[in-house]
Structures are given as C-alpha cells and as structure tokens.
Amino acid sequence: MPGLGGRMSTVIKSKISRILDRAEDPSETLDYGYQxxxxxxxxxxxxxxxxxxxxxxxxxxxxxxxxxxVKLDTQARQALSQGREDLARAALERKTVAQTELQSLDQxxxxxxxxQEQLTENEKKLxxxxxxxxxxxxxxxxxxxxxxxxxxISEAAHGVGEEMADVGLAIQRAEDKTEQMKARAGAVEELxxxxxxxxxxxxxxxxxxxxxELAQLGAGAQVDDELAKMKAELGSGxxxxxxxxxxxxxxRP
Amino acid sequence: MIVRISGEGQYELPDExxxxxxxxxxxxxxxxxxxxxxxxxxxxxxxxELVQNDGTALNDDELVESDVILPPRDTSxxxxxxxxxxxxxxxx
Numbered sequence: 060m061p062g063l064g065g066r067m068s069t070v071i072k073s074k075i076s077r078i079l080d081r082a083e084d085p086s087e088t089l090d091y092g093y094q095x096x097x098x099x100x101x102x103x104x105x106x107x108x109x110x111x112x113x114x115x116x117x118x119x120x121x122x123x124x125x126x127x128x129v130k131l132d133t134q135a136r137q138a139l140s141q142g143r144e145d146l147a148r149a150a151l152e153r154k155t156v157a158q159t160e161l162q163s164l165d166q167x168x169x170x171x172x173x174x175q176e177q178l179t180e181n182e183k184k185l186x187x188x189x190x191x192x193x194x195x196x197x198x199x200x201x202x203x204x205x206x207x208x209x210x211x212i213s214e215a216a217h218g219v220g221e222e223m224a225d226v227g228l229a230i231q232r233a234e235d236k237t238e239q240m241k242a243r244a245g246a247v248e249e250l251x252x253x254x255x256x257x258x259x260x261x262x263x264x265x266x267x268x269x270x271x272e273l274a275q276l277g278a279g280a281q282v283d284d285e286l287a288k289m290k291a292e293l294g295s296g297x298x299x300x301x302x303x304x305x306x307x308x309x310x311r312p
Numbered sequence: 313m314i315v316r317i318s319g320e321g322q323y324e325l326p327d328e329x330x331x332x333x334x335x336x337x338x339x340x341x342x343x344x345x346x347x348x349x350x351x352x353x354x355x356x357x358x359x360x361e362l363v364q365n366d367g368t369a370l371n372d373d374e375l376v377e378s379d380v381i382l383p384p385r386d387t388s389x390x391x392x393x394x395x396x397x398x399x400x401x402x403x404x
Binding site: 177184191214215225228 | 318320321372374375376381
C-alpha cells in the first residue's frame with residue numbers, strides 16, 4: 060500500500076481491523092462491522108451539516124460587509140461635505156479593505172457551495188457501499204466457511220473503510236477552509252468595530268493603529284480616485300460644503 | 313490497478329498505464345523538490361487526466377481497496393510537498 064493511501068485511512072482501517080480480529084464468529088463480526096459503518100455514516104452526515112452551517116454564517120458575514128461598504132461610502136461623503144477630507148480618506152480606505160475582503164469571501168462561498176455538492180455526492184456513494192456490504196455479509200454468512208469468510212469480510216470491510224476515510228478527509232478540508240474564511244471575515248469585522256465613525260468629528264487621520272495600517276495597504280491610488288470623484292460630485296451638487304469653497308460663488312444666484 | 317482520486321472516487325486503470333503514472337509521479341516529486349510549482353501543476357494535471365481518461369470508474373457498490381490514492385484535485389503546492397516526496401505516491 061503506497062504511503063499516502065496508508066496514511067490517510069490508517070485510523071479507520073486499524074479500527075476496522077480491530078473489530079475483525081476481536082470476534083471469533085465471523086457472522087458476529089459482520090453484523091458488528093455493519094453496525095459500526097452505519098454509526099460512522101451518521102458522523103459523515105453531521106460533518107456535512109456543519110459545513111452547511113459554516114457556509115451560512117459566512118454568507119451572513121458577507122451581507123454585513125456589504126452594508127459596511129455602503130455605510131463607509133456614506134460617511135466619506137458626509138465627511139467631505141463638511142470639509143473633512145482627512146476623515147473621508149480614512150473612510151474610503153476602510154471601504155476599499157472591506158470591498159476586497161467581500162470579493163474574496165463571495166468567491167470562497169461559491170467554491171464552498173461546489174464542495175458541498177461534492178460531499179453530498181460522496182455521502183451517497185458511501186451509503187451505497189454500506190448497503191452493498193450489508194447484502195454481501197448475508198451472502199458470506201450463508202455461503203462460506205469461517206476461515207473463508209474471514210478473508211472475504213476483510214476485503215469488503217477495507218473497501219468501505221477507505222471510502223469512509225476519504226469522505227472524512229473531504230469534510231475535514233471543507234471545514235478547514237471555512238475556518239480560515241471565518242477568521243478573515245472576523246478580522247475585518249473587528250476593524251469595523253474598532254473604527255466606526257459614529258461621530259465623524261471624533262476621529263482624525265492616523266489617530267489609531269488601524270488608520271496607519273490601512274494607509275499602508277496600498278489602497279492609495281484607488282482611494283485618491285474615489286475621493287476626486289466624490290469631490291467632483293459634491294462640487295457640482297453645490298451648496299452644502301462650505302469648506303470646498305471653489306464652486307460657491309458661481310452657484311450663487 | 314485501482315486508483316482513487318481523493319474526494320472523487322475509484323477508477324480501474326489498465327496495468328500498462330501504471331508505468332506512465334509512476335513516471336509522472338516521479339517527475340512530480342522532482343518538481344516539488346526543485347520548488348518548480350508550474351511544472352508540478354502540469355504533471356499533476358496529466359496524472360489526473362490519465363486516470364480519468366484511461367480508467368473506468370468503479371460502480372458505487374464495489375467494495376475494493378485502492379492500490380494508489382491520489383490526493384484531492386485542488387491540492388496546493390504547499391500540501392504537495394508532503395505527498396510528493398521520497399518515492400512519491402507510487403513506491404518504485
């Protein structure tokens with residue numbers, strides 16, 4: 060058995076081998092082996108359900124981030140209309156971070172959906188194998204001597220064991236992935252909590268670590284562009300922003 | 313030879329393909345050792361293709377152990393370092 064295969068299913072195989080060695084009566088072994096398989100299938104179902112739950116949580120985080128993007132955009136406009144370009148810039152920097160995170164989160168949720176489908180397929184396959192084992196064990200019980208039965212059982216049980224181990228591994232991978240995503244999305248949420256602009260006059264640029272970090276993220280060019288666009292919009296909208304000055308005289312009747 | 317693509321299923325591969333698979337496996341190990349990610353991904357793709365195109369998918373109700381288990385399709389280069397080392401997936 061090649062290294063990889065051996066490593067992957069060692070745990071389950073050794074469990075099955077122990078079961079096989081323990082009982083002296085093959086028919087007892089068979090029934091017990093089947094019962095164990097059915098139990099493990101329940102774990103597989105639960106594992107898939109956990110992946111689905113994690114995915115839903117990520118989708119919720121994603122819609123929260125969407126709201127955050129809208130909110131930061133509004134705040135940037137407010138800040139700019141009150142002549143606080145520094146604050147507007149900070150808000151836009153945060154918006155850029157949130158947007159980037161949102162994109163990757165959405166993409167990963169889509170990937171996870173594909174994995175979920177695959178896992179459901181795998182579970183179905185495993186169920187078919189367990190059912191085949193059930194049928195086979197009755198045939199073995201009826202047709203073979205104890206010694207022959209032992210060999211036949213071992214073969215069939217290892218076939219099921221490998222499938223079981225493989226589905227387990229796939230679930231583990233999907234779970235690891237959701238954990239990583241949750242952690243990243245959580246970090247962005249913290250960022251939001253640490254720097255919400257409830258009162259835009261409270262925060263100045265560079266007053267907290269997050270602002271400095273954000274500035275370093277290289278969001279600069281995009282933020283400059285957006286700021287310029289926002290200025291132009293507010294400028295042509297007139298009136299509300301005294302600090303912007305320039306357009307004022309022309310817009311007066 | 314029975315080959316499993318982890319996370320997907322088992323295939324019955326003609327014996328004459330075993331050498332080809334082993335050769336690709338050895339070259340993949342070499343690519344990983346040299347840190348050549350691009351070559352590794354090319355070889356990995358070829359291994360998967362060989363199994364899928366030349367192999368026959370086993371029925372779901374067949375209860376056999378695999379001779380070789382390939383890692384999941386989306387194995388990253390970093391993960392591959394663990395699997396594709398020494399003699400590779402298929403011992404020489």
